[in-house]
Amino acid sequence: MPYGPHAADDRARMLETIGIDSVDRLFDDIPEALRSGPLRLDPPEPELELSARLVALASRNRTDLASFLGAGAYRHWTPAAVDQMLLRGEWYTAYTPYQPEVSQGTLQSIYEYQSLIAELTEMDVVSASHYDGGAATAEAALMTCRATGRERLLVSRGIHPHYRRTLETYAEGAGLRVDEVPLVADGPLAGTTDLAALGAMLAEGTPVAGVVAANPNVVGLLEDMVRVGELAHDAGALFVHVIEPVSLAVLATPGETGADIACGEGQPLGIPLQYGGPYLGIVACREPLVRQIPGRLVGLTRDLDGQRAFVMTMRAREQDIRREKAASNICTNQALLALAAAIYLAAIGPHGLRDVAALGAARATVLEAALAAAGAPRIHAGPYLNEFAVRVPDARRVHAALLDRGVLAGIPLADLLPDDPTQAEGLLVCTTEVTTPAEITAFADALRAELAGGAA
Amino acid sequence: MSVVGKKLQPTIFEMSRPGRGGGKIPHPPADALDRIPASARRATALALPELSEPEVVRHYVNLSALNYSVDAGFYPLGSCTMKYNPKLNEWAARLPGFAGLHPMAPDAVAQGTLQLLFELEEMLAEISGMAAVTLQPAAGAQGELTGILMIRAYHRSRGDLERTEVLVPDSSHGTNPATASMAGFKTITIPSAPDGGVDLDAFRAALGPKTAAIMITNPSTLGLFESRVGELLEATHAAGALAYMDGANLNAILGRFRPGQAGFDVMHFNTHKTFSTPHGGGGPGSGPVGVREVLVPFLPGPRVLCEPDGSFRLEREGERASSIGRVRSFFGSTGVLVRAYAYLRAHGGTGLREVTDDAVLAANYMKARLAGTFAIPFERACKHEFVASAAEIKHRTGVRTLDIAKRLIDKGYHPPTIYFPLTVEEGMLIEPTETETLETLDEFIAALIEIAHEAETEPELVTSAPHAAPVRRLDEATAARQPNLRWRGMTGIERPCGN
Numbered sequence: 001m002p003y004g005p006h007a008a009d010d011r012a013r014m015l016e017t018i019g020i021d022s023v024d025r026l027f028d029d030i031p032e033a034l035r036s037g038p039l040r041l042d043p044p045e046p047e048l049e050l051s052a053r054l055v056a057l058a059s060r061n062r063t064d065l066a067s068f069l070g071a072g073a074y075r076h077w078t079p080a081a082v083d084q085m086l087l088r089g090e091w092y093t094a095y096t097p098y099q100p101e102v103s104q105g106t107l108q109s110i111y112e113y114q115s116l117i118a119e120l121t122e123m124d125v126v127s128a129s130h131y132d133g134g135a136a137t138a139e140a141a142l143m144t145c146r147a148t149g150r151e152r153l154l155v156s157r158g159i160h161p162h163y164r165r166t167l168e169t170y171a172e173g174a175g176l177r178v179d180e181v182p183l184v185a186d187g188p189l190a191g192t193t194d195l196a197a198l199g200a201m202l203a204e205g206t207p208v209a210g211v212v213a214a215n216p217n218v219v220g221l222l223e224d225m226v227r228v229g230e231l232a233h234d235a236g237a238l239f240v241h242v243i244e245p246v247s248l249a250v251l252a253t254p255g256e257t258g259a260d261i262a263c264g265e266g267q268p269l270g271i272p273l274q275y276g277g278p279y280l281g282i283v284a285c286r287e288p289l290v291r292q293i294p295g296r297l298v299g300l301t302r303d304l305d306g307q308r309a310f311v312m313t314m315r316a317r318e319q320d321i322r323r324e325k326a327a328s329n330i331c332t333n334q335a336l337l338a339l340a341a342a343i344y345l346a347a348i349g350p351h352g353l354r355d356v357a358a359l360g361a362a363r364a365t366v367l368e369a370a371l372a373a374a375g376a377p378r379i380h381a382g383p384y385l386n387e388f389a390v391r392v393p394d395a396r397r398v399h400a401a402l403l404d405r406g407v408l409a410g411i412p413l414a415d416l417l418p419d420d421p422t423q424a425e426g427l428l429v430c431t432t433e434v435t436t437p438a439e440i441t442a443f444a445d446a447l448r449a450e451l452a453g454g455a456a
Numbered sequence: 457m458s459v460v461g462k463k464l465q466p467t468i469f470e471m472s473r474p475g476r477g478g479g480k481i482p483h484p485p486a487d488a489l490d491r492i493p494a495s496a497r498r499a500t501a502l503a504l505p506e507l508s509e510p511e512v513v514r515h516y517v518n519l520s521a522l523n524y525s526v527d528a529g530f531y532p533l534g535s536c537t538m539k540y541n542p543k544l545n546e547w548a549a550r551l552p553g554f555a556g557l558h559p560m561a562p563d564a565v566a567q568g569t570l571q572l573l574f575e576l577e578e579m580l581a582e583i584s585g586m587a588a589v590t591l592q593p594a595a596g597a598q599g600e601l602t603g604i605l606m607i608r609a610y611h612r613s614r615g616d617l618e619r620t621e622v623l624v625p626d627s628s629h630g631t632n633p634a635t636a637s638m639a640g641f642k643t644i645t646i647p648s649a650p651d652g653g654v655d656l657d658a659f660r661a662a663l664g665p666k667t668a669a670i671m672i673t674n675p676s677t678l679g680l681f682e683s684r685v686g687e688l689l690e691a692t693h694a695a696g697a698l699a700y701m702d703g704a705n706l707n708a709i710l711g712r713f714r715p716g717q718a719g720f721d722v723m724h725f726n727t728h729k730t731f732s733t734p735h736g737g738g739g740p741g742s743g744p745v746g747v748r749e750v751l752v753p754f755l756p757g758p759r760v761l762c763e764p765d766g767s768f769r770l771e772r773e774g775e776r777a778s779s780i781g782r783v784r785s786f787f788g789s790t791g792v793l794v795r796a797y798a799y800l801r802a803h804g805g806t807g808l809r810e811v812t813d814d815a816v817l818a819a820n821y822m823k824a825r826l827a828g829t830f831a832i833p834f835e836r837a838c839k840h841e842f843v844a845s846a847a848e849i850k851h852r853t854g855v856r857t858l859d860i861a862k863r864l865i866d867k868g869y870h871p872p873t874i875y876f877p878l879t880v881e882e883g884m885l886i887e888p889t890e891t892e893t894l895e896t897l898d899e900f901i902a903a904l905i906e907i908a909h910e911a912e913t914e915p916e917l918v919t920s921a922p923h924a925a926p927v928r929r930l931d932e933a934t935a936a937r938q939p940n941l942r943w944r945g946m947t948g949i950e951r952p953c954g955n
Contacts, residue, residue: 001803001807001810001811001814001890002542002802002803002807003539003540003542003732003802003891004810004814004890004891005890005891005892005893005894005896006814006893006894007894010893010894011814011817013894014817014818014820014821014894015817017821017824017825018817018820018821018824019824023813023816023817025837026813026816026817026820026837026839027681027712027816027837028837029680029681029683029836029837030681030683030709030712030713031683031685031686033686034685034686034713034717034718035712035713036585036709036711036712036713036714036717038711038805038806038809039582039583039710039711039805039808039809040582040805041579041582041583041800041804041805041808042801042804042805043804043805043806044801044802044803044804044806044807045801045802045804047544047802050544050798050801050802051544051547051548053801054548054551054794054798055551056568057553057554057568057569057571057572058548058551058552058553058554058568059553059568060553060567060568060571061553061554061556061557061561061565061566061567061568061569062561062564062565063552063553063556063557065565067558069558069560069561071560072559072560072785072786073558073559073560073785073786075556075558077480077481079480079509081509081512081513083550084513085513085516085517085520087546088516088517088520089525089526089527089528089541090520090521090523090525090527090528091520091523091525091736091737092525092541092546092734092735092736092737093525093526093527093538093541093734093735094523094524094525094526094735094736094737095531095533095536095538095735095737095738095870096735096737096738096739097737097738099524099861099865099870099871100927100930101862101865101922101925101926101927101928101929101930102460102522102523102524102865102870102922102925103522103523103524103737104464104519104522104523104926104927105519105520105521105522105523106523106737106738108465108467108519108522109516109519109737110738111467111941111942111943112467112468112469112943114941114942115467115469115942115943115944116504116505118942119502119503119504120502120504122500124941124942125941125942126941126942128738129738129739131594131595131598131784132594132784132785132786133785134782134784134785134786135594135598135783135784135785160785161773162782162784162785162786163785165781165782166781166782166783166784166785168781168782169605169756169780169781169782169783170638172605172780172781173601173604173605173608173638173639173640174638174639174640175640222492222493222496226495248498248502249498249502250489250492250497250498251492251496251497251498252495252496252497252498252499253498253500256498256499256500265785272550272555272556272791273555273556273557273558273559274549274554274555274556274557274790274791275554275557275558275559275561275566275569275786275787275788275790275791276559276784276785276786276787276788276789276790277559277594277740277784277785277786277787277788277789277790277791277792278594278739278740278742278789278791278792279785279786279789290939290941296738297939297941298941299935299936299939299940299941300935300940300941301930301931301932301934301935301940302930302931302934303927303928303929303930303931304928304929304930304931305927305928307464307927307928308464309464309927309930311930311932311935313932313935313936313939313941314936314939315936316936318630319597319630319631319633319634320629320630320631320876321630322630322634323630323633323634323643324633324634324636324637324643325637326630326634326637328634328638329597329598329600329601329631329634329635329637329638330595330597330598331595331596331597331629331630331631332595332596332597332726332728332735332738332739332740332741332743333595333738333739333740334594334736334738334739334740335736335737335738335739335740336734336736336737336738336739336740337736337739337740339736339737342468343512343516345504346468346505346507346512346515346516347477347480347507347509347512348477348480348481349476349477349478349480349504349505349506349507350501350502350503350504350505350506351477351478351506352477352478352480352481353502353504354502355481355482355483355484356481358484358488358489359481359482359483359484359488361484361488361489361491361492362484362485362488365488365491383491383492383493383496385492399562400562403562403564403565408558408561408562408565411560416560418772418773418774433481433482
């Protein structure tokens with residue numbers, strides 16, 4: 001056993017103390033008919049060979065491409081200090097801080113994370129973390145139902161389709177109704193949430209608990225979030241603003257748009273892409289909803305000597321206390337990823353975060369011009385930050401052909417939004433601060449060549 | 457003696473001074489945001505702290521020193537399986553090919569990760585005796601929700617809409633009833649029998665045409681194997697219900713008991729317990745779910761598929777209409793799963809059985825050595841953990857289990873899980889795991905015996921513990937009554953004592 005601690009005679013000494021002759025005696029309570037034979041797995045692999053196997057597997061993935069892929073997960077530069085800190089065993093080999101006297105590091109780091117995200121979103125209360133953007137959005141939607149006592153949700157088709165699917169899975173279990181608000185098909189507002197349709201849906205049928213919309217939305221467009229919030233509130237519903245955290249350095253915050261709850265994916269804050277997780281689900285809300293927020297919360301308090309200290313608090317909402325009446329079943333969360341986000345924000349600072357957002361936008365301006373010149377103009381007219389859709393005929397084929405030329409040309413809209421035929425003929429592309437001018441040139445050149453007839 | 461530091465830290469907000477930091481990101485052109493309408497822009501200044509990198513590093517190094525951790529000492533926290541976290545696994549997850557792979561990358565770009573995930577599913581299926589495994593759930597609780605939603609979909613697919621109840625034993629994890637509620641079921645709690653197992657008569661009485669599922673932790677949260685498991689499963693299936701196994705305690709039965717082979721229909725794994733992926737101060741976990749054949753059609757999507765030519769691909773949206781759908785944004789907590797894969801490969805089938813044998817041996821050794829000092833409510837062989845009770849000590853001296861736990865901190869240990877399960881008075885759930893030396897076990901046993909002695913001779917020393925931690929016991933009541941959940945303002949005047 002590779003990490004086993006026992007010297008030659010240790011097991012014999014332990015068996016003698018227990019008063020048995022074989023460890024098998026400790027399994028006599030498993031009914032004989034139900035006992036397992038040997039597991040049919042490969043033999044143990046020594047570290048040297050295992051490390052070679054892992055390197056070989058990792059190198060079968062292609063991460064050398066000029067990538068313009070976003071769609072809910074984003075490549076960013078993470079200061080080297082972040083991972084150096086995360087590699088400290090004091091962080092990653094600790095458990096949930098149920099013993100606050102020996103967990104002040106984790107507790108204070110979570111309190112600081114809550115405070116940082118509260119500042120970024122301009123909300124009052126931030127939970128200690130959720131699984132990812134999709135699960136956080138589902139939990140935020142369920143929260144509106146608990147708070148209002150209503151059972152119907154309106155979800156913009158401008159939120160990430162995977163979030164919509166996740167929300168549906170959760171809502172199905174809870175017996176809630178989910179209606180999707182369409183996007184405007186054409187004109188200057190094309191690709192944004194159809195506010196007239198939203199108004200009509202709010203006015204008719206079952207009262208709505210919450211309206212869920214994202215900014216930027218799934219095709220990168222900026223939504224009129226203030227108006228979405230007003231429509232929701234006029235109908236007595238709560239407003240859930242789905243965020244992209246880096247963009248909040250420059251875009252209107254949930255606090256400013258009148259949101260009751262903010263939620264979203266924290267991955268852009270210093271967390272590697274790693275094929276989808278572990279990521280960081282963000283849920284934040286205004287003060288009056290604090291008893292409805294799911295997940296752990298850390299608060300500031302004092303010890304017996306009056307020293308300042310931190311502790312998990314308001315635990316009466318949680319599953320280990322409330323059991324079937326809990327606000328959620330969440331137990332294990334994403335504490336280490338919340339820590340990563342906090343260290344990232346501390347290391348990059350307010351000006352750095354603004355530069356990350358603005359540089360991504362500047363690169364996108366360059367990419368937009370280069371792709372238009374290559375024959376792929378933007379599809380939509382509305383403002384965007386750093387992600388946008390371009391019109392490309394036969395987008396799936398072109399996307400595959402560009403991959404052969406070393407360019408990961410975003411994602412075909414038909415793959416991202418298979419349920420929306422109006423979005424079929426295009427690619428969704430994205431830039432961030434790590435996108436280089438050379439990559440943009442390579443993308444435009446390859447696209448021009450491909451649209452001209454495929455000659456390399 | 458304590459293995460944590462004592463120097464409390466100011467918050468990063470108090471450390472902030474305008475003008476510090478920078479040098480990470482090139483400056484964007486001044487007009488970068490001109491094309492964004494003013495109405496869409498952030499109106500207020502972003503008041504994040506400004507710190508130099510050396511300050512950031514010191515802050516997080518000094519904060520980390522306030523934590524107890526497996527890397528620093530023995531962490532016998534029952535039901536949490538705080539085993540050693542191999543360093544190879546941390547290295548592997550950070551390989552650029554794994555860490556840099558985008559979740560929406562085309563299958564052709566992701567063959568290495570897809571192969572790893574496919575092989576991991578097969579290994580977990582073999583370990584559990586299940587027909588298929590989904591790696592998607594982010595943690596055990598999400599695995600439970602996934603499993604219970606599949607059971608719900610199964611009954612509905614058969615037109616059986618009357619099954620509205622889920623049975624759980626009174627010793628279960630709180631996540632079980634909370635999950636049942638989230639999936640729209642009513643929880644029926646079943647009492648335990650005097651031997652710690654499920655009360656079979658009460659169980660049979662509660663079982664009926666309204667029962668959708670039973671949720672059983674095996675071994676139980678008392679560390680006991682459910683020896684009537686055969687009867688429980690038979691009765692469950694005879695009633696038309698399905699059986700869910702909470703796999704939190706899988707570390708006790710690897711290579712000894714395969715839940716799927718025994719008749720459980722669905723179970724979750726906690727990779728952060730059984731397969732050594734780090735607990736991370738509360739997460740991330742990962743909660744793969746294994747199912748028997750009848751539930752395979754309902755697995756969440758997308759699944760990893762192996763094509764006839766040996767290549768791998770993800771299932772496409774809508775490819776399997778019977779699926780319960782998506783439970784999260786992307787495929788799964790792949791970075792965690794890389795670590796679990798490395799752990800399983802390092803051990804192989806024989807190594808996993810040794811893991812279980814050594815974990816169970818260590819727990820029984822500790823139980824035998826502590827039996828003269830603490831009450832052991834269940835004397836039969838335990839599995840990977842056991843419950844000891846300080847009820848007699850409390851009645852005699854007034855010293856509670858909570859006090860003993862806090863006193864253990866002074867002696868350099870993380871306390872065991874206390875007051876769980878709730879069914880044992882003044883209970884301590886002790887789980888040593890298989891990665892501790894005999895010397896460590898002996899030293900911890902000596903510390904516990906010493907504290908029991910202190911309870912008789914110097915009870916105030918124990919009831920006022922901890923004395924060697926950076927803070928003393930906290931005012932949790934005020935924290936809950938007047939919650940302060942975020943820092944406001946940048947340069948607060950309130951600093952911890954001594955700073």
